[in-house]
Amino acid sequence: MxxxxxxxxxxxxxxxxxxxxxxGAAPRNTVLHGITLxxxxxxxxxxxxxxxxxxxxxGRAILRLIEPDQGQIVFDGTxxxxxxxxxxxxxxxxxxxIFQDPMSSLNPRQTLHRLIATPLAIRGDTQAMDKAANxxxxxxxxxxxxxxxxxxxxxxxxxxxxxxxxxxQSPDFIVADEIASGLDVSSQAVVLTLLQDIVRETGTTLAFxxxxxxxxxxxxxxxxxxxxxxxxxxxRTTTLFNTPQSGYTRKLLEAIPLPEPDQVW
Amino acid sequence: MDEALRTSPRAxxxxxxxxxxxxxxxxxxxxxxxxxxxxxxxYQDLFLxxxxxxxxxGAETGHPLGTDSLGRxxxxxxxxxxxxxxxxxxxxxxxTCLLGSVLGLLAGFYRGWVDQVISRIxxxxxxxxxxxxxxxxxxxxxxxxxxxxxxxxxxxxxxFTRVVRAExxxxxxxxxxxxxxxxxxxxxATLMREILPNVAPVILSVLTLQMGIAIVVEAILSxxxxxxxxxxPTWGGMxxxxxxSIHQAWWVLIFPMIALFLTxxxxxxxxxxxxxxxxxxxR
Numbered sequence: 001m002x003x004x005x006x007x008x009x010x011x012x013x014x015x016x017x018x019x020x021x022x023x024g025a026a027p028r029n030t031v032l033h034g035i036t037l038x039x040x041x042x043x044x045x046x047x048x049x050x051x052x053x054x055x056x057x058x059g060r061a062i063l064r065l066i067e068p069d070q071g072q073i074v075f076d077g078t079x080x081x082x083x084x085x086x087x088x089x090x091x092x093x094x095x096x097x098i099f100q101d102p103m104s105s106l107n108p109r110q111t112l113h114r115l116i117a118t119p120l121a122i123r124g125d126t127q128a129m130d131k132a133a134n135x136x137x138x139x140x141x142x143x144x145x146x147x148x149x150x151x152x153x154x155x156x157x158x159x160x161x162x163x164x165x166x167x168x169q170s171p172d173f174i175v176a177d178e179i180a181s182g183l184d185v186s187s188q189a190v191v192l193t194l195l196q197d198i199v200r201e202t203g204t205t206l207a208f209x210x211x212x213x214x215x216x217x218x219x220x221x222x223x224x225x226x227x228x229x230x231x232x233x234x235x236r237t238t239t240l241f242n243t244p245q246s247g248y249t250r251k252l253l254e255a256i257p258l259p260e261p262d263q264v265w
Numbered sequence: 266m267d268e269a270l271r272t273s274p275r276a277x278x279x280x281x282x283x284x285x286x287x288x289x290x291x292x293x294x295x296x297x298x299x300x301x302x303x304x305x306x307x308y309q310d311l312f313l314x315x316x317x318x319x320x321x322x323g324a325e326t327g328h329p330l331g332t333d334s335l336g337r338x339x340x341x342x343x344x345x346x347x348x349x350x351x352x353x354x355x356x357x358x359x360x361t362c363l364l365g366s367v368l369g370l371l372a373g374f375y376r377g378w379v380d381q382v383i384s385r386i387x388x389x390x391x392x393x394x395x396x397x398x399x400x401x402x403x404x405x406x407x408x409x410x411x412x413x414x415x416x417x418x419x420x421x422x423x424x425f426t427r428v429v430r431a432e433x434x435x436x437x438x439x440x441x442x443x444x445x446x447x448x449x450x451x452x453x454a455t456l457m458r459e460i461l462p463n464v465a466p467v468i469l470s471v472l473t474l475q476m477g478i479a480i481v482v483e484a485i486l487s488x489x490x491x492x493x494x495x496x497x498p499t500w501g502g503m504x505x506x507x508x509x510s511i512h513q514a515w516w517v518l519i520f521p522m523i524a525l526f527l528t529x530x531x532x533x534x535x536x537x538x539x540x541x542x543x544x545x546x547x548r
Contacts (some may be wrong), residue, residue, distance in 0.1 A: 065443060085451075092449035105440035108546045109462045119448035149547060165444070 002077065004173055004205045005062060010035040010071035012054075012061050015101070031057050033229045034071070039173075044199060044206045045219035046237070048213060048252070054229040055209050059175040062207065063095055064088055069137075074170065093119065096166040098195075100178040102158035106150040106165075108171035112136060113146040116164050135168040139194060157185030163195055167202070174199070175207045180215065192219060213256050217241055225249050281538035284531035294344050295351035302341035303327065310336035315514040319531040333503075333517040336509045342474050342498035343520055349492075349499045352410065353490065357417040358476035364418060365425025366468050372426065373433025374456045384430070387423045395420050396485060403491040410493050413486055417479050424478075425471055432467045436460045466540050470510045473536025477529035484525055500525050 013028035020026035031054045039045050049055045062073060065110045073081045075095065080088065099105035106115055114194060116135050120128035133143055139160040140199065150158055159179055166174050176195065180188040196219055199206045210216050216223055216237070223240045225233045233246045244250045294301070304327070305477075317324050320337075324331065330339040341473040372383040402416045436442070437460060445455040485503025486492040500521040507518025 062448065065446060089449045089451070092447065097447045099440045099444060101440060105444045106443040107444075107459055107463070112359070118445075118450070122449050122454075149546070165448075 003041040004041045004076055006074040007035055007037045008072045011069045012057055013064055013069050031229050039205055041205055042203045044208055044220045046208045046214055046216035046223040048065050049226035051133040053226040055226050056177055059177050059209050063175055074229055085184055093169040094171050095173040098162045098166045098176040098179045101182055102162045108150055113159055116168050119169050135164040139164045153184050156191055159191050167198055173205045177209045270496040280534050281542055284534035287527055287531040288535055291347055292351055295347040298344040298348045302344045304338035306341040306345040307496055316514050330520055331516045339520055343524055345498045346500040350480045353479050357479040361421045361475055365422035367431045369371050369426040369429025370433050373430040374437055387426050390423050408491055415484050415491050417482050428471050433489045433528055435442045436463045455475040464524045466544050470536045473532045477532035478531055
């Protein structure tokens with residue numbers, strides 16, 4: 001069986017406006033240097049690295065939220081690298097994203113009902129409202145929340161709405177970008193367990209972007225370690241944590257604070 | 266706890282009631298002026314010149330706010346002046362808002378050359394001194410209510426464009442814009458359905474401000490005799506005429522000034538209060 005997402009030699013760069021000459025184009029800073037990665041169906045793949053390592057850029061580039069300079073993104077056998085807006089919009093329901101900051105990613109002037117139903121309503125789904133209610137129920141929020149606004153919820157509840165919005169279209173692939181980093185520890189556990197349950201239950205493929213290695217270890221089937229826009233190491237989770245190959249990965253693993261310092265990994 | 270949060274006591278809405286009350290009175294009088302004004306605002310009675318308002322000795326019962334130096338009823342002129350002010354506030358305010366906001370939304374959302382063109386025009390436009398520009402414009406296209414309204418639109422659209430552009434840019438940077446993209450929403454739909462509702466409170470604030478400013482600009486143009494014809498009563502015209510006889514009949518000047526002041530203040534206060542009361546985010 002082929003991979004669901006297949007990325008080859010992906011290069012992404014941003015224009016550096018600070019160094020832009022008076023006339024002419026700004027020089028570009030390359031943030032992804034030829035990433036090659038295959039994500040198998042139903043897998044949870046962790047993408048870890050320090051901030052600035054390019055992991056969020058990679059997540060966004062896979063979903064075509066950032067235009068790549070070079071390389072190829074194949075989604076379920078379709079090359080989506082150069083698809084135009086219209087064709088891309090038709091495919092959008094199949095790959096979704098959960099954002100880091102739900103306060104910013106949920107429109108503050110829309111009720112949860114509208115927020116969750118919007119992706120379906122755009123496609124003229126007549127059952128959008130019912131499906132939104134189901135999705136809210138699936139993430140464990142009571143239906144009376146449907147009439148509320150995002151600012152009336154707690155951080156953890158907001159992030160559950162983010163998950164509901166992503167799963168309401170039954171996507172094949174979800175990118176979750178640092179979705180737990182803004183939450184307190186107990187909300188983190190609730191949100192991550194919920195996401196894991198939903199993904200396993202529906203067989204959805206998940207790219208889980210995080211800087212938190214202990215969370216990645218618990219959640220993911222395989223891990224990609226990134227640094228400076230390159231993949232340093234990619235392996236099954238158990239392999240990576242037991243026998244890390246690169247020095248960089250070993251350093252990251254050593255930096256994990258241990259719950260019981262005497263215990264050895 | 267959630268329920269308590271939703272119905273928490275709010276700041277007293279006295280601002281909303283006071284400003285809303287005055288504006289209701291203002292628009293009511295403006296609309297009904299021909300029927301409720303006690304006298305013809307243009308009728309001169311040279312035997313009843315400079316009658317004082319009702320609480321001063323020598324006042325006539327038929328002229329509660331006195332008469333001016335030509336014996337015209339100040340109260341009636343004030344009411345008919347409200348009609349002119351209300352027309353200018355509504356038409357010039359809304360038209361300026363529409364033109365300026367559309368340009369601001371386009372520049373702030375699409376950026377690139379659209380933004381370059383619009384922003385440069387705004388810069389150039391704002392380098393003209395506004396009141397001189399208005400006077401020049403009316404002098405060229407002729408006096409009259411339509412000219413005044415056109416002049417206000419032509420001068421003041423930049424106020425909306427700058428504010429709306431900045432707010433649109435700030436909103437477009439929020440993740441919900443990208444989330445709409447992920448949801449498969451088109452760019453234009455994202456602007457209209459996701460971003461516009463978040464920019465609307467700012468537009469509303471500037472609109473109420475602009476309505477007040479429009480009344481002031483009309484008054485200034487009346488003051489220099491460049492608004493509607495001198496026969497028609499306007500607040501600015503009354504102030505100009507009252508200035509001449511300030512020592513003999515101060516009420517001719519004071520009443521339109523109070524009306525102008527309260528109306529402009531009420532517009533700005535109403536905009537703010539409305540936003541505080543009904544914006545789900547601030548609520």
